[in-house]
Amino acid sequence: MRIVAALEALKSEGKLPADLTLVGIEAAPPRGPNHGDVASNAAMVLAKSARMKPRDIAEALTDKLRSDPEIARVEVAGPGFLNITFVPAFWQQAVARIRTAGVDYGRTDLGRGERVNVEYVSANPTGPMHVGHCRGAVVGDTLANLLAFVGYDVTREYYINDAGGQVDMLARSAYLRYREALGEDIGVIPDGFYPGDYLKPVGTALAEKYGPSLLGKPEVDWLGQVRIFALDMMMSLIRDDLAQLGIAHDVFFSERSLMAGNRDIVAETIATLRDEGHVYQGRLEPPKGEVNPDWEDREQTLFRSTAFGDDADRALLKSDGTYTYFAPDIAYHKTKWERGFKHIIDVVGADHAGYKKRLQAAVAAVSGGKGKIDVIFCQLVKLFKDGQPFKMSKRAGTFITVRDVVDEVGRDPVRFMMLYRKNDSPLDFDLAKVIEQSKENPVFYVQMAHARAKSVFRNVAEVFPDLTETSRGVIDADLTLLTDAGELDMVKKLAFFPELIEGAARAHEPHRIAFYLYEVASSFHGHWARGNETPQLRYIQADNKAITAARLALVAVHAQVLATGLAILGVGAPQELR
RNA sequence: GGUCCCGUAGCUCAGCCGGAUAGAGCAGCCGCCUUCUAAGCGGCAGGUCGCAGGUUCGAAUCCUGCCGGGAUCGCCA
Numbered sequence: 001m002r003i004v005a006a007l008e009a010l011k012s013e014g015k016l017p018a019d020l021t022l023v024g025i026e027a028a029p030p031r032g033p034n035h036g037d038v039a040s041n042a043a044m045v046l047a048k049s050a051r052m053k054p055r056d057i058a059e060a061l062t063d064k065l066r067s068d069p070e071i072a073r074v075e076v077a078g079p080g081f082l083n084i085t086f087v088p089a090f091w092q093q094a095v096a097r098i099r100t101a102g103v104d105y106g107r108t109d110l111g112r113g114e115r116v117n118v119e120y121v122s123a124n125p126t127g128p129m130h131v132g133h134c135r136g137a138v139v140g141d142t143l144a145n146l147l148a149f150v151g152y153d154v155t156r157e158y159y160i161n162d163a164g165g166q167v168d169m170l171a172r173s174a175y176l177r178y179r180e181a182l183g184e185d186i187g188v189i190p191d192g193f194y195p196g197d198y199l200k201p202v203g204t205a206l207a208e209k210y211g212p213s214l215l216g217k218p219e220v221d222w223l224g225q226v227r228i229f230a231l232d233m234m235m236s237l238i239r240d241d242l243a244q245l246g247i248a249h250d251v252f253f254s255e256r257s258l259m260a261g262n263r264d265i266v267a268e269t270i271a272t273l274r275d276e277g278h279v280y281q282g283r284l285e286p287p288k289g290e291v292n293p294d295w296e297d298r299e300q301t302l303f304r305s306t307a308f309g310d311d312a313d314r315a316l317l318k319s320d321g322t323y324t325y326f327a328p329d330i331a332y333h334k335t336k337w338e339r340g341f342k343h344i345i346d347v348v349g350a351d352h353a354g355y356k357k358r359l360q361a362a363v364a365a366v367s368g369g370k371g372k373i374d375v376i377f378c379q380l381v382k383l384f385k386d387g388q389p390f391k392m393s394k395r396a397g398t399f400i401t402v403r404d405v406v407d408e409v410g411r412d413p414v415r416f417m418m419l420y421r422k423n424d425s426p427l428d429f430d431l432a433k434v435i436e437q438s439k440e441n442p443v444f445y446v447q448m449a450h451a452r453a454k455s456v457f458r459n460v461a462e463v464f465p466d467l468t469e470t471s472r473g474v475i476d477a478d479l480t481l482l483t484d485a486g487e488l489d490m491v492k493k494l495a496f497f498p499e500l501i502e503g504a505a506r507a508h509e510p511h512r513i514a515f516y517l518y519e520v521a522s523s524f525h526g527h528w529a530r531g532n533e534t535p536q537l538r539y540i541q542a543d544n545k546a547i548t549a550a551r552l553a554l555v556a557v558h559a560q561v562l563a564t565g566l567a568i569l570g571v572g573a574p575q576e577l578r
Numbered sequence: 579g580g581u582c583c584c585g586u587a588g589c590u591c592a593g594c595c596g597g598a599u600a601g602a603g604c605a606g607c608c609g610c611c612u613u614c615u616a617a618g619c620g621g622c623a624g625g626u627c628g629c630a631g632g633u634u635c636g637a638a639u640c641c642u643g644c645c646g647g648g649a650u651c652g653c654c655a
Contacts, residue, residue, distance in 0.1 A: 039597085081598065350582085351655095353649055522602085
């Protein structure tokens, strides 16, 4: 900001070309501590278009910036970096600025109230959630929190895949359990059926509701009712699992609803796209590489996704005439656009990797090119048990549920762990490690920084009972007493929070917050330990109320930023850990 | 074979819309608890940022091509 102002001043003074456009200028915290508080590349970026030497621009800028009373030092370094050091007062006052902003510190109006739809989880409604679903759930939920924090109008949505063949198998499996509940020996669960015990209560409930009335009837007579019944129970199971993670969606959108009742929105969507030339009858090239023995060359109904950058056109109808998974998905995304969402975000698993382009194509086609969709991939969670890779299978009934894990380790470690990784990277999730060595989990490190801060306020009550967190004594503290380098380092970290939030929101990368909070916690723990060795550095100075008050103000904003950040992650900020 | 993701310290990973001497945790070594929570802190050691080109004043970061690992490729969702 100041740099831009200085550049503008130089332009008007004729020391820089007046038509110079100021793009690509950055001011960021430098790597090393010897390069000031912020470093700017302005001189180097502008050198070419201004046809001047970087160092000359830098020198001119330096003269301008030196007149700023909040800037202590400006140095030109290396090829033309500007290293700017602020006066301590600048950072001291930052504490006041952070405190004044309060719970809104870091909040921006980036989203300008625009509506964004974040779809996440969308696990098949054929059983409870397992740990593999956790990641997308937590990443999606946190991204939704983050976008809401920066001013978007966020809708959290779950797409229920209740129209495919797998829900018929669910119904058949539930029917088996129903017969079992009525006393029949069902023997071994046949191949292809869902064998998990979680279907037993469904069978029991069916038996209670219908008695023996469904027995001995052909499938067509019971499949529909049993499917609805089982789906209902599965979805409530999943909602409970999500609640365990602290997740609540605003909308549960049923795939089946797209083609139920007297309207078939999928057919309507296809017809519209056909009118617009995006759907045609044609043939596909067989996939290259491994030969699929079942490949059969036939004319089919295709979506021209290649027109929007996809690698191949995509089939909309199976050979039996029913829709592929993709067909209702186009209609579904059309409803997102028609429901007024300017931004659409899908959080999906890595197994959908090839799906991005066709979704982008679909959204482009149904929105006339105006809709924006971002597809976020969460790489696989590799599960380890006792150091050994652990293979889960819903069909085989060997899987570890979200409930198991949350019951064992708690919501906070699970959520934090899922976020303490870039979503593009695979994630090793070792149950033994998370459970037994939970102290290695960074979540405790961050939570402890918060708890410790709170403990300072508990302890100060014995010396200065009137210096509570919200007291005038703390709020009006003389911040110029914050002079220690460790204290100012803490402030500098905290001052970066708004930029961090905005960057994470723009990039749709919630993990950045987790890493940032770790750094904030680190600056706090470091200063804390220095207090162990040097008592004068401790927050509470029994013989100096003014210094204590100033330091408490710093502790308060530290706790406040941690709490705000943790809240976005959906992780608790405990008062004490013990 | 196509597409997408990944390759950074012994291990697990940050950093990636170009910026200065590449960071953290764990493991290893040396220190710090009569003292605000040691679930913590400081220090040492550890790197040809997969390889090779290219763009640039400047490349871990952008482009191309290889190599390695993972995911996926009509009639599953």
